Amino acid sequence: MQLNLEHRENVVICTVEGDLDASNYSELVDLASAEIEAGRPRVVLGLSKMDYIDSSGLGALVKLLKKSRLASGDTKLTGLKPEVRKVFELTHLDKIFDIFPEVDAAVAHYMATKP
């Protein structure tokens, strides 16, 4: 898995490439948590290049969701591939997360609301 971090205005954009699984989910949690704890709780996860997610990966995203919302932000997901979206649908997490087709749409949604 490869992670890439970018800032746009006060939004943190983290892209995930490859598989998010039990062996590496903590890397994503550590990276995004540090941003939230540094006062940047508006997180967008770019997942258009994420090929696979397991229950540990789901748990990591839920952890970030709770942490960011507790800090008056959010964790929004973007670009889910069909196989990945299916996992969110099976677990009903598609009803819990804000999911957008693209990163730009998620950032625009943040921009339209006050920090």
Add this chain to the structure above:
Amino acid sequence: MDWPQRFEKTLPSDLGAGAQARAWLADCLACLPEESRPVIPDVVLAFGELFTNCVRHAYGPGVAGRVEVALWVTPEEIALSVQDYGRTMDTTHVALPDLSRANEGGYGIFLVRTLADEVEFEAPGGIGNRVTLRRRHSPSSVFRPEGAAGSG
């Protein structure tokens, strides 16, 4: 192609071996006819969860062990068996997550049960865990009432 197709692999109890093992499984399942291949991601995900359970719960952190995988593919069904020799834990009695809430854990066995048609747990000889899942994949395995066109 001769049926059933059989495949076996022994893996170390190491989460880092998961990605390669999933790739191996997907390669094996490429023997399926094209119309059945949409089930491959489901079986690979279910396998990933079972493998993680072996490493994380049956053996535990830092404990060396082996995980044996056996795969049978017939024209109608995929059967996948994942066996470890760690601490026995009957996953058939694990509580399922409350899907109306966001949970940080508990989705693993839920996904296995959801993605498989049948899940069987055994502890052969009282040692370790063997979970066998079955997933039908062929349109010919879909139930048709007697006398319906194409039955028989």
